[in-house]
Amino acid sequence: MNIQTLPNSVWSWRWFHGLLFVCxxxxxxxxxxxxxxxxxxxxxxxxxNLPENTVLRSKGGYRYIDGGVRGIIxxxxxxxxxxxxxxxxxxxxxxACATVNVDASTLFMTDPCCGSQFDFATGNPQGGSAWRPLxxxxxxxxxxxxxxxxxAIQ
Numbered sequence: 001m002n003i004q005t006l007p008n009s010v011w012s013w014r015w016f017h018g019l020l021f022v023c024x025x026x027x028x029x030x031x032x033x034x035x036x037x038x039x040x041x042x043x044x045x046x047x048x049n050l051p052e053n054t055v056l057r058s059k060g061g062y063r064y065i066d067g068g069v070r071g072i073i074x075x076x077x078x079x080x081x082x083x084x085x086x087x088x089x090x091x092x093x094x095x096a097c098a099t100v101n102v103d104a105s106t107l108f109m110t111d112p113c114c115g116s117q118f119d120f121a122t123g124n125p126q127g128g129s130a131w132r133p134l135x136x137x138x139x140x141x142x143x144x145x146x147x148x149x150x151x152a153i154q
Contacts, residue, residue: 033091033092033093034092034093034094035090035093035132036069036086036088036089036090036093036132036134036135037069037088037093037094038069038152039068039069039150040150041067041068041150043147043148043149043150044065044066044067044072044147044148044149045145045146045147046065046074046145046146046147046148047144047145048144048145048146049144055076056074056076056082056146057076058076059076059077059078059079060075060076060106061075061076062074062075062076062102062106064087065148067137067148067150068086068087068088068135068137068150069086069087069088069093070086070087070088070098070099070100071087071099072084072085072086072087072137072148073085073087073100073101073102073109074146074148075102075120077120077121080141082139082141082146083120083123083136083139084136084137084138084139084148085100085109085118085123085134085135085136085137086100086134086135086136086137087099087100087101088100088134088135089111089113089114089116089130089134090116090125090130090131090132090133090134090135091111091114091116091125091128091129091130091131091132092114092129095113097112097113098111098113098114099111099113100118100134103117107120108120108126109123109134110128111128111130114128114129114130115127115128115129116128116129116130118130118133118134122136123135123136135152136152136153137149137150137151137152137153138151138152138153
């Protein structure tokens with residue numbers, strides 16, 4: 001064994017282990033964050049016949065409405081099927097910027113603060129830092145009135 005190459009191989013070995021250690025610490029999922037706070041609210045009644053709610057009559061239509069912690073995303077999943085998601089991101093929800101919006105593509109929801117993406121079908125994270133789903137509120141339809149209650153589905 002050449003003595004000149006020993007220090008390089010030792011340095012390479014230490015560098016590799018150092019990089020592995022940093023990646024294990026820095027690349028692992030952060031599960032230490034708090035849960036989305038719970039803020040009770042009175043039932044919200046949305047009249048689907050009002051002009052501002054016509055977007056909710058077709059699949060993929062959505063509206064931001066008041067309620068919950070940071071507001072609610074009301075999403076039409078199809079005929080007589082609606083989802084109501086808390087806009088407070090599930091990753092570090094106490095940070096000032098942890099607010100979820102509907103992506104410009106209208107195919108998913110996203111939090112520009114942490115880069116997390118959530119699907120409309122379940123509210124589950126599809127990318128980014130979040131590991132918990134968004135809080136989904138219970139909805140019920142009675143004729144042309146959609147009622148959102150603060151009972152969480154998940």
